[in-house]
Amino acid sequence: MQDALGSVQSILVLGGTSDIAQATALELTRGGARRFVLAGRDVAGLDANAKELLAAGASQVDTRQFDAVDTYGHESFVREAFGVLGDVDLVLVAFGVLGDQERLDHDRQAAMDLIAVNYVGAVSVLYPVVEHMKEQGHGTICVLSTVAAERARRSNYVYGSSKAGLDWFCQGLGDALVGTGVHVMIVRPGMVRTRMTEGMEDVPLTVDPEDVAAAIREGLASGREIVWVPGPIRWVMSGLRHVPRALFRRLPV
Amino acid sequence: MDENIELLTGWGGTAPTATRVAEPHSPGDVREAIAEAPDRGLVARGLARSYGDAAQNAGGVVLRMTELAAVHDVDIEGAGVTVDAGVSLEQLMRLLVPLGLFPMVTPGTCQVTVGGAIAADVHGKNHHGVGSFCNHVEAFTLETPQGTRHVTPDRDPDVFWATAGGMGLTGVVTQARLRMKRIRTSRIRMDTERASDLDDAMSRMEQRDSDYHYSVAWIDVMARGSHMGRSVITRGDFAEPDELPTRMRSDPLGFKPSTVLTAPPWFPNGLLNKVSVRAFNELWFRKAPRHQEGAIVPLASFHHPLDFVHGWNRIYGTRGFLQYQFVVPYGPEGEAAVRTAVERLSAHGAPSFRAVLKRFGPGNPGHLSFPMPGWTLTLDVPAGMPGLAGLCDGLDEVVLEAGGRLYLAKESRAKPWVIHPMYPRLDEWREIRAKLDPGGVLRSDMARRLDLC
Numbered sequence: 001m002q003d004a005l006g007s008v009q010s011i012l013v014l015g016g017t018s019d020i021a022q023a024t025a026l027e028l029t030r031g032g033a034r035r036f037v038l039a040g041r042d043v044a045g046l047d048a049n050a051k052e053l054l055a056a057g058a059s060q061v062d063t064r065q066f067d068a069v070d071t072y073g074h075e076s077f078v079r080e081a082f083g084v085l086g087d088v089d090l091v092l093v094a095f096g097v098l099g100d101q102e103r104l105d106h107d108r109q110a111a112m113d114l115i116a117v118n119y120v121g122a123v124s125v126l127y128p129v130v131e132h133m134k135e136q137g138h139g140t141i142c143v144l145s146t147v148a149a150e151r152a153r154r155s156n157y158v159y160g161s162s163k164a165g166l167d168w169f170c171q172g173l174g175d176a177l178v179g180t181g182v183h184v185m186i187v188r189p190g191m192v193r194t195r196m197t198e199g200m201e202d203v204p205l206t207v208d209p210e211d212v213a214a215a216i217r218e219g220l221a222s223g224r225e226i227v228w229v230p231g232p233i234r235w236v237m238s239g240l241r242h243v244p245r246a247l248f249r250r251l252p253v
Numbered sequence: 254m255d256e257n258i259e260l261l262t263g264w265g266g267t268a269p270t271a272t273r274v275a276e277p278h279s280p281g282d283v284r285e286a287i288a289e290a291p292d293r294g295l296v297a298r299g300l301a302r303s304y305g306d307a308a309q310n311a312g313g314v315v316l317r318m319t320e321l322a323a324v325h326d327v328d329i330e331g332a333g334v335t336v337d338a339g340v341s342l343e344q345l346m347r348l349l350v351p352l353g354l355f356p357m358v359t360p361g362t363c364q365v366t367v368g369g370a371i372a373a374d375v376h377g378k379n380h381h382g383v384g385s386f387c388n389h390v391e392a393f394t395l396e397t398p399q400g401t402r403h404v405t406p407d408r409d410p411d412v413f414w415a416t417a418g419g420m421g422l423t424g425v426v427t428q429a430r431l432r433m434k435r436i437r438t439s440r441i442r443m444d445t446e447r448a449s450d451l452d453d454a455m456s457r458m459e460q461r462d463s464d465y466h467y468s469v470a471w472i473d474v475m476a477r478g479s480h481m482g483r484s485v486i487t488r489g490d491f492a493e494p495d496e497l498p499t500r501m502r503s504d505p506l507g508f509k510p511s512t513v514l515t516a517p518p519w520f521p522n523g524l525l526n527k528v529s530v531r532a533f534n535e536l537w538f539r540k541a542p543r544h545q546e547g548a549i550v551p552l553a554s555f556h557h558p559l560d561f562v563h564g565w566n567r568i569y570g571t572r573g574f575l576q577y578q579f580v581v582p583y584g585p586e587g588e589a590a591v592r593t594a595v596e597r598l599s600a601h602g603a604p605s606f607r608a609v610l611k612r613f614g615p616g617n618p619g620h621l622s623f624p625m626p627g628w629t630l631t632l633d634v635p636a637g638m639p640g641l642a643g644l645c646d647g648l649d650e651v652v653l654e655a656g657g658r659l660y661l662a663k664e665s666r667a668k669p670w671v672i673h674p675m676y677p678r679l680d681e682w683r684e685i686r687a688k689l690d691p692g693g694v695l696r697s698d699m700a701r702r703l704d705l706c
């Protein structure tokens with residue numbers, strides 16, 4: 001159960017090898033979380049993260065095979081994960097792919113594959129998650145969106161559009177779940193130094209996975225619906241939102 | 254039975270969960286609800302004056318007991334009553350004070366049900382003299398998944414004492430027989446003194462508490478430096494008719510508990526910042542007489558000062574608040590723990606209206622009953638206060654080290670591994686519970702969070 005100050009006890013991580021997810025899992029373990037299911041494709045990577053959580057104080061960490069594009073398997077996967085954990089206080093939806101926009105500009109299949117993970121896969125797995133959480137009468141669904149979902153950009157519009165779809169889906173879902181005890185929290189980081197952005201140059205306001213983790217913990221404590229990381233990027237984005245397209249196109253963002 | 258899905262919280266307004274709420278109108282309704290309870294189980298709820306998640310049951314059923322509220326029998330001669338569990342102490346007082354009877358034990362609010370008072374084994378300002386609520390319960394009827402039980406402390410001590418302080422997890426109390434205190438007026442003769450700091454307050458209480466039936470100290474935890482722990486100690490007993498001013502003597506048992514103010518439905522978050530609370534506390538401390546004896550005050554303003562503002566908990570804003578209450582045994586270690594707690598709270602600048610300090614007398618055989626001989630300190634803090642989780646976790650350690658414990662009726666955030674060693678008889682309690690409820694029907698959010706059953 002989530003306590004009065006937002007600490008959670010049991011967590012299902014979708015994308016268990018994600019750097020942001022693991023930093024978050026560690027942060028929440030320090031806050032008292034004990035039981036985890038880490039789900040993903042890379043078994044060895046999941047096991048390594050499980051070991052790290054156990055060393056940090058977790059009492060039970062299971063790893064499970066999960067592929068976002070295997071939508072047929074999502075219902076039974078979610079049923080099993082809830083079966084393993086009992087009550088699930090937090091589901092962290094962290095899987096995602098960024099893709100290479102230059103390739104995506106002309107590769108139809110690559111664009112469809114990306115959308116199949118980031119948007120279709122996420123929506124598909126959220127349906128059974130919502131069902132189980134409504135049944136238990138409580139829980140938080142924390143979804144990794146991005147500032148790129150706020151405004152379309154030449155440099156990552158396929159990724160941005162898939163995240164925008166997910167972000168809007170989750171906004172509406174959060175509203176639909178009012179009164180059910182289930183809460184949806186959307187996290188919109190700017191650039192984060194992880195495997196996903198390896199080799200890319202830092203831009204202003206670039207943060208580390210630990211910063212996202214701390215913001216998620218604070219967001220849980222205060223019952224936020226949207227969490228920006230770092231906080232001030234919210235104001236940058238709200239400024240950019242009003243820049244005319246002709247000008248925006250030429251900005252180095 | 255009427256049923257509804259509702260989002261429930263305790264008095265602190267934190268950690269809401271959704272539950273099917275049913276309102277039984279008879280013990281038969283309760284039996285039926287238990288028999289038909291879903292997988293996620295069922296728990297009783299009174300007036301939801303416990304601060305945390307004790308009377309919630311996410312995804313399951315909550316039985317709101319307040320419609321089961323008949324007074325069955327009043328024995329004025331023998332000073333006893335038989336009531337339904339949903340009867341509130343306020344309802345009892347309205348009926349019985351004019352007849353010269355008063356609950357032996359009343360908490361700081363009379364908006365609690367008899368069932369809730371048993372389940373938390375509540376204490377009042379007279380704990381040092383008379384113990385807690387269940388010390389004065391002669392019998393109760395308990396509905397369990399294994400059937401109905403008529404329980405007395407002599408006939409069925411295990412079940413009686415597992416239920417006293419058992420937070421609704423041994424069954425649903427439907428009726429109880431209570432011993433009452435005889436009173437001759439509805440006024441309190443009150444003595445007030447100010448203490449300049451914490452040591453002063455503790456030594457004054459140590460010396461004189463036993464001279465009074467009721468005693469409590471209010472500490473200004475925001476005061477710092479040499480004022481740290483400055484307090485106002487109020488003590489008293491029911492007045493005798495000849496102590497009343499002449500104009501009151503014609504109606505010595507007159508009683509008006511009514512709410513006079515209603516708090517607006519919402520307050521802006523952050524209304525209670527350090528500055529506003531510090532100013533309030535300052536004013537309140539100065540207003541208290543340095544030393545006054547024999548003031549005659551209405552019992553409601555003495556016992557239930559906050560009940561005069563309906564819905565005052567909303568002043569804490571949408572994030573709610575929590576109440577931290579612990580007890581530590583008498584002796585140097587316990588006293589050091591109280592001092593450490595006040596020091597840390599004062600240093601942290603927790604925007605808390607007063608903390609309450611009280612001395613407990615002996616505990617009772619309740620397995621999970623809170624009181625033990627020692628000092629108990631209570632205070633409210635807004636849940637949004639920065640650093641609160643760390644502050645509380647740190648205080649938990651101090652309390653545990655000193656051999657103390659936290660009060661489950663106020664609890665909303667501690668970890669199971671902190672609570673378990675604080676209640677060393679938990680396993681014994683679990684065994685009794687397992688006999689009453691082998692299928693684990695009785696469950697609450699608190700039981701899940703603290704891994705109680």
Ligand SMILES: Cc1cc2nc3c(=O)[nH]c(=O)nc-3n(C[C@H](O)[C@H](O)[C@H](O)COP(=O)(O)OP(=O)(O)OC[C@H]3O[C@@H](n4cnc5c(N)ncnc54)[C@H](O)[C@@H]3O)c2cc1C
Binds near residue numbers: 264318697
């Ligand atoms: C302003 C204020 C001051 C307070 N001061 C004090 C004080 O001085 N001393 C003190 O001890 N406490 C104090 N309390 C706490 C309060 O007395 C307890 O939390 C009490 O249990 C509340 O009773 P309730 O009817 O509201 O029960 P709820 O809060 O609704 O429920 C509390 C527990 O009782 C169980 N329960 C309720 N009814 C039944 C039933 N019929 N059968 C079985 N279980 C049942 C619930 O399952 C739950 O575990 C105070 C609270 C407030 C808000």
Ligand SMILES: NC(=O)c1ccc[n+]([C@@H]2O[C@H](COP(=O)([O-])OP(=O)(O)OC[C@H]3O[C@@H](n4cnc5c(N)ncnc54)[C@H](OP(=O)(O)O)[C@@H]3O)[C@@H](O)[C@H]2O)c1
Binds near residue numbers: 041042146147
């Ligand atoms: N890094 C940033 O700058 C940034 C900024 C904003 C938002 N985000 C978002 O934050 C989330 C976490 O990203 P990260 O930075 O931590 O990157 P990361 O370390 O690369 O994590 C991405 C995760 O997605 C998983 N994944 C990819 N395809 C999958 C599939 N088909 N099925 C299941 N899992 C799949 C990966 O698992 P495998 O190990 O199996 O590949 C990996 O665990 C992502 O949703 C990302 O979009 C990141």
